[in-house]
Amino acid sequence: MAPVATPFFFYLFAAIMLIGGILVITRKNAVHSALALIVALLAQASLYLMLYAPFVAGVQIILYAGGIMVLFLFVIMLVSIERSMKERQFNSQWVVGIIAATALGGLFIAVYAKGRDIFPDGVSTIMEGDNTQKVANLLYGQYMFAFEIASLLLLVAIIGAVVMAKKRI
């Protein structure tokens, strides 16, 4: 299906993502930050759909907005946020941090301004119907070894999280 009103939806979702990101790093209450991050992640899933990546969009919604953010909210509820809300929110090196981030932004702008000619304007329109099938073929074919390593990584993460959060081993 041909895309409809792509620029409008791109700028809409980009604005939602940027506002969500700004709210994440400026809110005092960590729960508000988590909710803003969920909104940004959902907008990013919509952008994945516009890029003809429906499988990654579904993974983004289920795993990120559904799984990881619930984990974050649980931990926010476990640690006490009342005390940290009354305290200073930014650390003493924030000026240096902003300067470093600005320098990094200048680097990005320089690179993209120099390299913008190598990206042609032609927009490919691909049928997305068999995207999941193609992803599965690659994931279980060419990337089989990396897939197994990822499962091993998740096992290590489970053990690490349990060991860290356990009171007495």
Place this chain on the structure above:
Amino acid sequence: MLHITTLHYLILGAALFLLGVIGVLTRRNVVIVLMSIELILNAVNLNLVAFSHYWQGMPARLGGGPLALHGQIFSIFVITDAAAEAAVGLGILIAFFRNKETVNIDEVNLLKW
């Protein structure tokens, strides 16, 4: 702008990356620092998927074509890593909070000399 090119997605990814970097460098709350790391990983994911879309429109002799979904595969692996990182990081946070009753990152200086 009449239509959206790869560069638009790259600029959006760069802006999100910068927001995440600012959050990591300036916030004191460890939970929000971890969320900023998630923002950074998401910016990278957006770049990967945008480049995957770009390569799908390239000719097959350059490695493109409709089967060039390597960016999407890699973004799935990045999401896996983000899940592992969040689980371990939040476990460390719980262990730290149990010991020192704080979530401020500049009070985490046990290993600093």
